[in-house]
Amino acid sequence: MSQKKSIMNGISAIAVLGASMAEEVTGVEIDTVNPRTAPSGQPSEFAWNDVEEEKYRDWIRAQQEEMLAANFDEYGDEEATRQRMKEIQEANSNIQVEWSDEMERAYRAKYIQLREERQEEADWTEYSGEYDAQEKSRAKTQERKKQSLSWDDQDERACMERYRKKYK
Secondary structure (H helix, E strand, O other): OOOOOOHHHHHHHHHHHHHHHHHHHHOOOOOOOOOOEOOOOOEOOOOOOHHHHHHHHHHHHHHHHHOOOOOOHHHHHHHHHHHHHHHHHHHOOOOOOOOOOHHHHHHHHHHHHHHHHOOOOOOOHHHHHHHHHHHHHHHHHHHHHHOOOOOOHHHHHHHHHHHHHHOO
16 A cells, blocks of 8 residues: 555546446447556656646646736727716716607697596496305305304214224
8 A cells, every 4th residue: 555546546447447347248349548658658757646736737827927918908998988978978967958848748638638538437247256256155154154063073983993993
């Protein structure tokens, strides 16, 4: 157990095992590659371990530092447009806006007139079926209130006895 174990070795071992099982099931030979060897069959010159991982991450950081800073000049026009709209809004802030014009008043008057002409009494006869059903339900409820409730213990006992015999 003095040899270091790595996740890559474990995953490779599982993959090789899976490939050998697939070979047995399908009867087709499956080529497997050891990740520690180069494609030419020569062993690779270094082992990927924690030290190598740390070097790799340092190299990535160095690559990122060498990258050019992001250029956001493309949004300059948008900022200028927003500033211009803000200035226009501030310049027009003292102008009084009149929302009601003559055409709007005419439409409102016509709507009010039509609304007043249509003022007719609602016809509730179409809902009489619902009212009849409600009254019938109320009457049944009143009848049931007058009945006395008695619990028949003999029927309950007989039922329990049948189940006891059935499931003995």
